[in-house]
Amino acid sequence: MRKLLVLSVAALGADLLRRAGVGRLVGLPVRPLAPAFPAVTCVAQATLRTGLGPEGHGVPANGLYLRDTFQTQFWCQSARLVRGPRIWDAFRAKGGRVGLYFFQQSLGEAADELASPAPIHTHGGGMIMATYQQPPRVLGRDNPVRLWRYWGPLAHPKVGRGIARALAERLARGDAPELVLAYLPTLDYQLQRFGTRHPKVEASLREALAQIDLVAAAARAQGYALLILGDYAITDVTGTVAFPNRALRRAGLFATRPVRAMRYPDLYQTRALALCDHQVAPVYCADPAAKEEARRVLAALPEVEAVREGVAGADLELLAKHGCWFAWPWWDDPREAPDYATHVDIHNKPGFDPCELFFGANPFHCSADVTRVRGTHGRADVPVALATDLDLPPVQDTPALARALAAWLDA
Numbered sequence: 001m002r003k004l005l006v007l008s009v010a011a012l013g014a015d016l017l018r019r020a021g022v023g024r025l026v027g028l029p030v031r032p033l034a035p036a037f038p039a040v041t042c043v044a045q046a047t048l049r050t051g052l053g054p055e056g057h058g059v060p061a062n063g064l065y066l067r068d069t070f071q072t073q074f075w076c077q078s079a080r081l082v083r084g085p086r087i088w089d090a091f092r093a094k095g096g097r098v099g100l101y102f103f104q105q106s107l108g109e110a111a112d113e114l115a116s117p118a119p120i121h122t123h124g125g126g127m128i129m130a131t132y133q134q135p136p137r138v139l140g141r142d143n144p145v146r147l148w149r150y151w152g153p154l155a156h157p158k159v160g161r162g163i164a165r166a167l168a169e170r171l172a173r174g175d176a177p178e179l180v181l182a183y184l185p186t187l188d189y190q191l192q193r194f195g196t197r198h199p200k201v202e203a204s205l206r207e208a209l210a211q212i213d214l215v216a217a218a219a220r221a222q223g224y225a226l227l228i229l230g231d232y233a234i235t236d237v238t239g240t241v242a243f244p245n246r247a248l249r250r251a252g253l254f255a256t257r258p259v260r261a262m263r264y265p266d267l268y269q270t271r272a273l274a275l276c277d278h279q280v281a282p283v284y285c286a287d288p289a290a291k292e293e294a295r296r297v298l299a300a301l302p303e304v305e306a307v308r309e310g311v312a313g314a315d316l317e318l319l320a321k322h323g324c325w326f327a328w329p330w331w332d333d334p335r336e337a338p339d340y341a342t343h344v345d346i347h348n349k350p351g352f353d354p355c356e357l358f359f360g361a362n363p364f365h366c367s368a369d370v371t372r373v374r375g376t377h378g379r380a381d382v383p384v385a386l387a388t389d390l391d392l393p394p395v396q397d398t399p400a401l402a403r404a405l406a407a408w409l410d411a
Helices: 014-019 041-050 089-093 159-172 188-194 199-221 244-250 288-299 398-410
Strands: 004-009 031-033 063-066 071-074 098-101 113-117 131-134 179-184 225-230 256-259 262-265 272-274 280-285 304-309 316-320 384-388
Touching: 004 041, 004 199, 004 398, 014 031, 014 199, 014 384, 041 179, 041 398, 063 280, 089 398, 098 159, 159 179, 159 199, 179 199, 188 199, 199 225, 225 398, 244 272, 244 288, 272 288, 280 288, 288 304, 288 316
Parallel strands: 004 179, 004 225, 098 113, 098 179
Antiparallel strands: 031 384, 063 071, 113 131, 225 384, 256 262, 272 280, 280 316, 304 316
16 A cells, blocks of 8 residues: 655745755755645645635635624634545545544544644633544644644744654554645744744744654655645735725625624624635625625725635635735724734634734733734745655646645555
8 A cells, every 4th residue: 555644834835945945855856836726724725635626625715604604614623614525535445544634624534543733712711722633642642732832922833843743653653544644834923923034934944844854754764655745835915904894894895783882793784794814805795786896895905906706605705916915804993893803713703813923912912913914825826845756747736736646546
């Protein structure tokens, strides 16, 4: 049975490695690859698992809008959100085993081993650190990583060490699945905080390379072939930040309701909502008239490069200009901000919030200052890095790479 390690590394951009003088990863030449679009985590990982784009696998961004319940969901972990066959279906049908470690939207996946962060959020606002593992403790310990280092103001590149060590130990036991897919978030944090050229990014890259080396060495010792790729590439914020929901609110399309002087979204009455996610934003509209009005309003924002037809259930899709990104707030007066605006609350906010990487003026809160964010991603015209020892046909983008992997596994 063929054995393969696929290591997906957050923000491993081809240009980032080139500027750092890194031409090889674990001895393998690096080449550029066009990422899946939108170039965000959940889309990239769904595409890698299926070989399909959002119109096929149904994942338009890191979040979704559920029309039947008028709810937004970000970072939902259900594998059933990813539609379509998996690249390993034929391989697994022939007896090959699959391990999926720290991928998003992986819980309930048809795999033999699973591991993913799954903390318990308590009623008092705290968090119980917990990692979902099937079989239990498959990685040898209850929590291979400190989850408060995985996201938020305390997020740190060293969090990848726990993942890398746990993976290396799992591989070293000699009975790991023949196909291993794993995710390293190491590079994500400092690049979003500081942009691509800050000295702290250099340290993050050294850390990421050491983690890749550790896992690759353990895999090679057990006879695995290697494939290492980035899921997206982060670029510098050089322009302004767009607020699509502010524009929709001013146009009477985004509704709010006052609660103790704060303004919470009233999605039951909202006619157009933008789920902001870095440089992309799926837009959901109540009816065709709202769609055309939203198109007109959002196309007028100076940071918007294109307003496209939506996919995977969205009515429209916004693309930001180079150097710009989309922020989720709908209020102008800070006193109208909902209570969760300055908290790390990745599931309830109706949009991705990179400001959660910074402390606010109150050390128990995160920042609401969008100008502190210096790195962003989402566009597909910035290549990621790919390194492999597989003999694959030439591929130009991540969907084609995934399909080539499926063929290699089935050979």
